[in-house]
Amino acid sequence: MSSHSHGTQLARIHGSRWLPYMLVLPGVVYLLVFQGIPLLQEMRLSVSNTSLLNPSRFNFIGVANFSRLLRDPNFFNSIQVTAIYVAGCVIGTIGLGLFAALLMDREFTGRSFVRSLIIIPWAAPPVAIALVFRWMLNGQYGIVNRGLEPLGLMPAEGLWLDNPSLALITVLAITIWQLFPFTAVVILASLQSVPKELKEAAQIDGAGLWAQFHAVTWPVIRPTVALLALLMTIWSIRRFELIWLLTQGGPVGSTNTLVIDLYRRGFIINKLGEAAAVGMVGMAVSVLVTIAYFAVANRATRAEKMR
Amino acid sequence: MIDRRNLMAGVAALALLGSVAAAAAEPAEISFAASMLGEPLRGPLLTALVEEFNQSQDAVHVTPVTTPFSSFGTTMFTQMGGGGGPDVIAFDQPNIYAAAEAGLLVSLDEVVDGVTLLPGNNSLIVDGVQYGVALDISNYALIYNPTLVTKVPTTFDELVAEAKAQTKDGVYGFAFRHTQAEEAGVWYDLSNYVYGNGGHWAVDGNPTINSAETIAGVTAYKTLYDANVIPKGADAATYRRMFAEGKIAMMIDNGGIPTVLKGTNPDAAIAAAPAPLPTKAIGQVMAALAINGNSKSPDAAKAFMKWFLTPETQAKVQGFLGGSTAATPIARTKEELEKAPYIEVFDSLGDVALPFMPQGLEAETPQVRNIVVEAVMRVLAGQTDVAAAMNEAQSQVEALR
Numbered sequence: 287m288s289s290h291s292h293g294t295q296l297a298r299i300h301g302s303r304w305l306p307y308m309l310v311l312p313g314v315v316y317l318l319v320f321q322g323i324p325l326l327q328e329m330r331l332s333v334s335n336t337s338l339l340n341p342s343r344f345n346f347i348g349v350a351n352f353s354r355l356l357r358d359p360n361f362f363n364s365i366q367v368t369a370i371y372v373a374g375c376v377i378g379t380i381g382l383g384l385f386a387a388l389l390m391d392r393e394f395t396g397r398s399f400v401r402s403l404i405i406i407p408w409a410a411p412p413v414a415i416a417l418v419f420r421w422m423l424n425g426q427y428g429i430v431n432r433g434l435e436p437l438g439l440m441p442a443e444g445l446w447l448d449n450p451s452l453a454l455i456t457v458l459a460i461t462i463w464q465l466f467p468f469t470a471v472v473i474l475a476s477l478q479s480v481p482k483e484l485k486e487a488a489q490i491d492g493a494g495l496w497a498q499f500h501a502v503t504w505p506v507i508r509p510t511v512a513l514l515a516l517l518m519t520i521w522s523i524r525r526f527e528l529i530w531l532l533t534q535g536g537p538v539g540s541t542n543t544l545v546i547d548l549y550r551r552g553f554i555i556n557k558l559g560e561a562a563a564v565g566m567v568g569m570a571v572s573v574l575v576t577i578a579y580f581a582v583a584n585r586a587t588r589a590e591k592m593r
Numbered sequence: 594m595i596d597r598r599n600l601m602a603g604v605a606a607l608a609l610l611g612s613v614a615a616a617a618a619e620p621a622e623i624s625f626a627a628s629m630l631g632e633p634l635r636g637p638l639l640t641a642l643v644e645e646f647n648q649s650q651d652a653v654h655v656t657p658v659t660t661p662f663s664s665f666g667t668t669m670f671t672q673m674g675g676g677g678g679p680d681v682i683a684f685d686q687p688n689i690y691a692a693a694e695a696g697l698l699v700s701l702d703e704v705v706d707g708v709t710l711l712p713g714n715n716s717l718i719v720d721g722v723q724y725g726v727a728l729d730i731s732n733y734a735l736i737y738n739p740t741l742v743t744k745v746p747t748t749f750d751e752l753v754a755e756a757k758a759q760t761k762d763g764v765y766g767f768a769f770r771h772t773q774a775e776e777a778g779v780w781y782d783l784s785n786y787v788y789g790n791g792g793h794w795a796v797d798g799n800p801t802i803n804s805a806e807t808i809a810g811v812t813a814y815k816t817l818y819d820a821n822v823i824p825k826g827a828d829a830a831t832y833r834r835m836f837a838e839g840k841i842a843m844m845i846d847n848g849g850i851p852t853v854l855k856g857t858n859p860d861a862a863i864a865a866a867p868a869p870l871p872t873k874a875i876g877q878v879m880a881a882l883a884i885n886g887n888s889k890s891p892d893a894a895k896a897f898m899k900w901f902l903t904p905e906t907q908a909k910v911q912g913f914l915g916g917s918t919a920a921t922p923i924a925r926t927k928e929e930l931e932k933a934p935y936i937e938v939f940d941s942l943g944d945v946a947l948p949f950m951p952q953g954l955e956a957e958t959p960q961v962r963n964i965v966v967e968a969v970m971r972v973l974a975g976q977t978d979v980a981a982a983m984n985e986a987q988s989q990v991e992a993l994r
Contacts, residue, residue, distance in 0.1 A: 339695035341674045360967075425826025426835075443825045448772045450974045536773020538970045553667045555960045556691065 331562035338556040351563035375522040378462035383469025408467040416531035476510035621893035627683035628662035680888040687958035699884035725881035731847035732942040756822035759842035766822040768832035789870025798953030848916025848939030865935035877946035
């Protein structure tokens with residue numbers, strides 16, 4: 287084939303009205319196979335009383351699983367726990383990440399080393415983190431209690447993860463410790479795009495640190511922070527392994543998030559149908575959060591254009 | 594001249610003969626899953642026993658598969674639900690009921706025909722069909738450190754008093770599982786107090802979670818929890834290690850545990866006595882062998898099971914189970930009893946020991962267990978009293994039916 291005819295063929299493909307469809311086709315096929323079909327299967331399961339032992343045995347029961355969930359106080363508790371956990375994760379990781387990013391954005395000796403060091407918790411596997419923290423927080427031989435005992439700061443009976451009042455806070459603290467490096471690094475990257483001359487101008491005008499941040503830095507990093515908030519929300523709703531390995535949803539349901547509840551129903555008490563119904567609720571929540579995010583983002587963009 | 598059709602038929606016949614010959618030469622491959630295979634002491638011995646079977650004949654080859662106890666049931670059920678799973682599975686007793694009810698197990702009536710089984714195996718008969726045989730049966734009793742406990746308690750009040758007296762200088766008087774993370778273990782330990790107070794979780798399929806006897810059992814469990822005599826927050830692995838190190842004076846545990854304790858510390862001081870509770874009834878835990886209904890070689894699996902139940906094999910199994918018993922009656926040797934005299938205590942409880950399942954609701958054990966343990970966790974946390982929690986649990990279990 288001559289280079290001329292090859293070029294003509296490429297030009298024809300480029301001009302084809304099918305090109306955009308061809309380009310998105312692999313992505314669409316991937317989503318259909320790995321997201322769409324499982325989602326449809328989950329919807330189907332949620333209206334059945336299918337058991338883990340007979341997943342192919344389908345018995346339609348309508349909305350019975352959903353009405354059972356509505357009568358189940360444990361389900362409402364898991365929604366409440368999820369809401370607290372997600373809010374805590376988003377506020378904690380972004381707050382701490384922003385603070386760390388602002389610190390790392392300043393000039394100081396060993397900055398590169400600190401930037402590399404801070405990413406370690408994010409890079410560590412959640413399973414290892416959960417096991418290490420279980421050891422550290424153990425009531426009998428944990429290093430945390432050994433350190434706090436002389437200071438008189440040990441919790442009642444030395445319990446952290448087995449204390450209904452402290453378990454969720456402890457799980458949240460561990461989650462934030464693991465995730466904040468990610469938000470810090472992303473915000474730090476965003477901080478690099480804040481124009482230096484604007485900062486200098488603000489300083490010359492006598493703006494304090496807060497005024498500089500509010501008027502110069504924040505408008506630049508706000509879209510990044512908003513995107514991080516969305517990602518953290520969805521990831522926190524879905525988080526399983528860290529919570530399961532730390533507390534298995536206990537004690538007394540104090541860390542029983544929707545995903546833990548789903549696993550318990552599906553794989554501990556073998557009710558796949560009921561678990562699928564919990565999954566549908568979780569998905570609905572995630573979709574609502576995403577819609578809310580895009581609505582807010584669109585409004586902000588429109589407001590920006592009108593300025 | 595050979596025509597094309599005859600040639601093809603000849604080739605097909607040769608291929609068939611070849612595969613038959615290959616089948617005759619190759620042993621049937623089956624897998625055997627048990628959490629015991631992963632235990633530090635008994636695991637290698639059970640693996641060696643499986644290898645002994647492989648060496649003893651050419652028709653069947655068994656591959657051992659290890660899965661941890663904590664995720665064993667979930668792993669097996671997920672695989673079986675997907676149409677797969679190991680051929681022979683050592684299930685936790687309640688899982689036999691759930692699997693049998695789902696039609697996922699092979700009848701063992703042919704395997705146990707002519708074999709004298711211990712009475713505990715009767716609990717593995719579902720709707721008149723034997724779906725499992727015991728790998729090990731362990732009765733629960735009071736295990737104590739005789740260098741610490743000189744006067745063995747015979748009543749619950751004496752137990753609490755002795756536990757309080759022993760709790761000093763880094764030693765705890767007692768230990769049991771008490772956290773949500775060990776739900777199955779809490780269920781076992783709690784059940785001992787319920788059975789020992791004459792209670793049950795259900796009778797003939799009717800929940801009896803709020804009966805006076807069951808409430809008395811849960812109250813006894815809470816009394817010990819509140820007495821500040823246990824290492825709170827310590828899981829079973831931790832407090833058993835502490836016992837082996839002389840830091841726990843007493844615990845109610847099963848007959849397989851002394852072997853575990855000796856594995857941690859060969860010099861650990863161990864003695865046993867019946868649990869000091871109002872009645873003699875106590876819990877019994879069992880790992881039971883079953884054949885997966887998805888097995889592609891059920892006959893090979895049955896051959897392995899038949900070999901497992903022969904007196905010679907059972908004697909070897911009994912030899913490494915410690916205070917637990919095998920599926921069939923095997924007399925203890927003099928050496929065994931001299932080495933571990935506490936074994937007699939565990940053996941003596943076979944007639945009064947009860948499985949950790951609500952009678953008549955065996956297949957619903959995971960659901961009932963979850964409801965009861967969550968209720969008890971609320972009691973331990975001081976969020977409600979025993980009677981109110983058990984009334985609530987009773988209502989929830991009744992709603993399951």
